[in-house]
Amino acid sequence: TASILRMTIGFNLQTDVQVKGPPKVYMNKKSEYGNEGDSIVLTCKSSSYPSIEQWKWYKDYEGEANVILVNDTEGRMSIISTPEKTELHINSADIKEDPGKYICNGTNSEGSDTAVITLKVRSRLAALWPFLGIVAEVLILVIIIFIYEKRSRTDDIPEDEDGGAAPLKSSSAVNEKGSNIRQSNSN
Ligand SMILES: *[C@@H]1O[C@H](CO)[C@@H](O)[C@H](O)[C@H]1NC(C)=O
Numbered sequence: 372t373a374s375i376l377r378m379t380i381g382f383n384l385q386t387d388v389q390v391k392g393p394p395k396v397y398m399n400k401k402s403e404y405g406n407e408g409d410s411i412v413l414t415c416k417s418s419s420y421p422s423i424e425q426w427k428w429y430k431d432y433e434g435e436a437n438v439i440l441v442n443d444t445e446g447r448m449s450i451i452s453t454p455e456k457t458e459l460h461i462n463s464a465d466i467k468e469d470p471g472k473y474i475c476n477g478t479n480s481e482g483s484d485t486a487v488i489t490l491k492v493r494s495r496l497a498a499l500w501p502f503l504g505i506v507a508e509v510l511i512l513v514i515i516i517f518i519y520e521k522r523s524r525t526d527d528i529p530e531d532e533d534g535g536a537a538p539l540k541s542s543s544a545v546n547e548k549g550s551n552i553r554q555s556n557s558n
Pocket residue numbers: 442449450451
């Protein structure tokens with residue numbers, strides 16, 4: 372039992388020594404995509420030892436100083452953090468305000484680290500495009516079938532002499548007469 376105890380102590384010491392240091396923070400993705408009006412969650416994690424004492428989120432406005440993000444009073448943006456991870460919740464994503472780069476910063480007693488994620492927000496219409504494509508395809512198919520059916524129906528008409536063809540004939544007769552009159556006038 373003494374050797375087992377020594378081994379356990381040795382193991383614990385080793386892991387402590389190996390892992391202790393400045394934190395490493397990371398995000399699972401380089402970019403996140405959302406639709407306008409959706410709820411979006413950006414997650415930043417760390418398994419560092421000592422654990423993260425303070426998490427911060429910034430928005431990177433290119434060329435300007437980063438803006439620190441905090442819970443906003445209207446509840447559109449909120450930050451939920453534990454020592455292992457931090458989540459930035461964006462409710463009802465805005466296509467003008469929200470796209471861009473988000474930076475998360477985790478700090479422990481040994482130092483700090485940052486990670487970046489790019490958020491892209493698509494308009495509701497863009498989300499509809501695949502659906503509109505299908506609707507257009509179906510419409511074209513229906514039109515083709517309609518034209519085809521109409522054609523095969525007009526092909527049947529000559530067999531039925533008293534049908535829709537009769538008014539056409541009389542109107543063409545009028546036209547012939549008219550042209551005859553015009554012809555005689557010019558002569
Ligand atoms: C921000 O809001 C979340 C959820 O509403 C809450 O858990 C968290 O403690 C808040 N943070 C601050 C700094 O008020």
